[in-house]
Amino acid sequence: MALLELWNVEAGYGRIQILHKVSLHVEAREVVSVIGPNGAGKSTTFKVIMGFIDHLGGDIRFDGTNILGSRPDQILARGLGYVPQGRIVFNQMTVRENLEMGGYVQRDREKLRESMEYVFSLFPRLAERQKQLAGTMSGGEQQMLAMGRALMTRPRMLMLDEPSLGLSPRFVDEVFDKIAALAREELTIMLVEQNAARSLEISDRGYVLELGRNRYEGSGHELLHNDEVRRMYLGG
Ligand SMILES: Nc1ncnc2c1ncn2[C@@H]1O[C@H](COP(=O)(O)OP(=O)(O)OP(=O)(O)O)[C@@H](O)[C@H]1O
Numbered sequence: 366m367a368l369l370e371l372w373n374v375e376a377g378y379g380r381i382q383i384l385h386k387v388s389l390h391v392e393a394r395e396v397v398s399v400i401g402p403n404g405a406g407k408s409t410t411f412k413v414i415m416g417f418i419d420h421l422g423g424d425i426r427f428d429g430t431n432i433l434g435s436r437p438d439q440i441l442a443r444g445l446g447y448v449p450q451g452r453i454v455f456n457q458m459t460v461r462e463n464l465e466m467g468g469y470v471q472r473d474r475e476k477l478r479e480s481m482e483y484v485f486s487l488f489p490r491l492a493e494r495q496k497q498l499a500g501t502m503s504g505g506e507q508q509m510l511a512m513g514r515a516l517m518t519r520p521r522m523l524m525l526d527e528p529s530l531g532l533s534p535r536f537v538d539e540v541f542d543k544i545a546a547l548a549r550e551e552l553t554i555m556l557v558e559q560n561a562a563r564s565l566e567i568s569d570r571g572y573v574l575e576l577g578r579n580r581y582e583g584s585g586h587e588l589l590h591n592d593e594v595r596r597m598y599l600g601g
């Protein structure tokens with residue numbers, strides 16, 4: 366049984382429908398990429414999964430439970446973590462305070478401390494910068510913080526929306542290294558990336574969305590070597 370399953374999902378904003386019967390699934394411990402041109406509905410797919418926008422039709426199941434209609438905090442509590450596009454951190458708060466915000470659902474102080482230690486072990490630089498205001502960190506550091514914050518709830522699955530967008534090459538490498546490290550720890554990952562080739566290289570499977578519809582799907586390797594996918598989405 367898939368950990369996450371979308372079946373014929375239709376969603377949009379107000380009267381504008383963006384997703385037209387999108388179906389996809391992610392098995393436990395898989396890394397799955399979702400690629401496609403700007404405006405294809407990739408971020409919208411994440412938003413409807415997390416309960417940030419209403420759905421018009423279809424079905425979404427996480428860990429066997431229908432999560433359509435659940436609130437974002439309820440979905441988070443079920444073990445689905447989410448890092449939105451755009452490195453959103455609380456600029457006026459320290460690194461440590463940002464992480465505490467990520468763990469706010471955890472009331473047990475000891476568990477919160479363990480989560481913090483776990484995040485610091487994955488991102489040693491965050492440990493060094495605990496007292497720094499998030500707004501004064503570099504873009505790459507802020508992305509690490511956004512990822513660390515999402516991991517504070519110790520999710521079973523993490524959805525990352527454009528984690529490498531706008532970062533310098535060094536940080537792009539670091540983001541992909543971290544994702545690979547999380548995958549080795551058996552975290553289930555769904556990844557949306559402009560850097561589609563790089564994303565497919567570390568993915569078990571991938572989906573191509575176009576105009577809010579499923580266009581292609583296959584193993585990471587198949588999509589990387591599909592002529593049409595290469596020409597249209599991977600820059601030749
Ligand atoms: N809050 C909103 N209100 C109205 N329309 C929106 C809203 N957010 C996104 N859209 C529209 O939905 C469509 C899909 O947007 P979405 O952000 O899901 O695309 P995307 O595939 O993530 O693109 P990108 O690669 O640029 O991030 C676009 O046409 C966009 O203009």
Ligand SMILES: [Mg+2]
Pocket residue numbers: 407408409450526527
């Ligand atoms: Mg997007």
